[in-house]
Amino acid sequence: MQSHARGHLVYAARGVLAVHGERGTAVVPANRVAWTPAGFTHQHRAHGDTDMRIVFLAPSLARLVPDRPVVFLASDLAREVLLALTGPRNYDTDADAPHHTRPAHTRPARSRLHRVLVDELREAHEQPLHLPEPRDDRLRAVSRLLYENPADNATLAELGRTTGASTRTLSRLFRDELGMTFYEWRTQLRVYHALVLLADSHDTTQTAYACGWANPSSFIAAFTHIIGTTPGRYRAERNAGPPG
Structure with missing residues (x-):
């Protein structure tokens, strides 16, 4: 685990990221951006051929976004600004340096891009x-059983017998501790695993069965509801990565 002195944004231009923190794991597919304020202990894990971009925010801008870890839906403009801020030759250097080594944006331009990015995130929905x-x-x-085998279709009662807890107890624990039903949690877990498999170039049908869906159509419906696009479109667009 690591903790940065400055808050930062993490964006996967290609692939998928998982941000592990004290409160659990946030999954960051390529249509979202994760914000981690300064002082929060966490670690990143990349799945597939991932192109990870990191943008640090000055304290004056960090105060304008939540003071807790958040995953935002990234607008088209936010994605373009993130790519611009992390593209080739975007670093501070001497103004007298040779042209081919100069940054793509001046410091004032980078400051303006940072402000645009924060404005976009303030309008974005948490996803x-x-x-x-x-x-x-x-x-x-x-959770350990299902992390190890997301395709396991055991009912909560069957899992309870394995772990020594009643269905009623487990249902209450899912609501009280995790803030969701068992079904909701297992669906999120399966979508997480699906994102990892798609990042590793598995196709939709392979991924559906590997993650426990009875058929590809039910997988496509669940994935689209949570991620906002179909598995096939996500795989094609995100594995292609940013232009240039």
């Missing part, structure tokens, strides 16, 4: 694909 970290040992046992 968390979040897998909270369970505290109860019984809930941990259930």
Whole structure:
């Protein structure tokens, strides 16, 4: 785990990222951007051929966005600004340096781009694909089983018998600790695994069965509801990466 002194934004121009923190795992596909304020302990994990971009925000701008880790839906403009700020030759250098080594944007231009980016994020919707970290040992046992095998279609009652807890107890723990139902949590977990497989170039049908859906159409419906685009379109667009 690591903790940066400055708050920063992380964007996967290609592939998919998982941001692991004290409160659980936030999944960041390529149509979203993760904000982590200064002082929050976390680590990044990239899946597939990932092109990770990081933008640090000055304290004056960081005050304008939430003081907690957040995943935003990235607008087209926000994505373009992130790419511009992290593209080739975007660093500070001497104004007298040879032209081919000069930054693509001047410092004042970069400052303006940072302000545009923060304005976009202030208008953006939070779109968390979040897998909270369970505290109860019984809930941990259930989550571990399904993390290891997301295609497992065991009912909550069957999982309860394996872990020594009743269906009623597990249902309450999912609501109280994780803020969602068992079905919602398992769907989010499966979509997370699906994103990883798609980043590794698996096709839609392979991914659907590997993650426990009975057929590709039900997978496509669940994936589109959570991610906002179909698995096929996501795979084609995101694996292609940014232009140039």
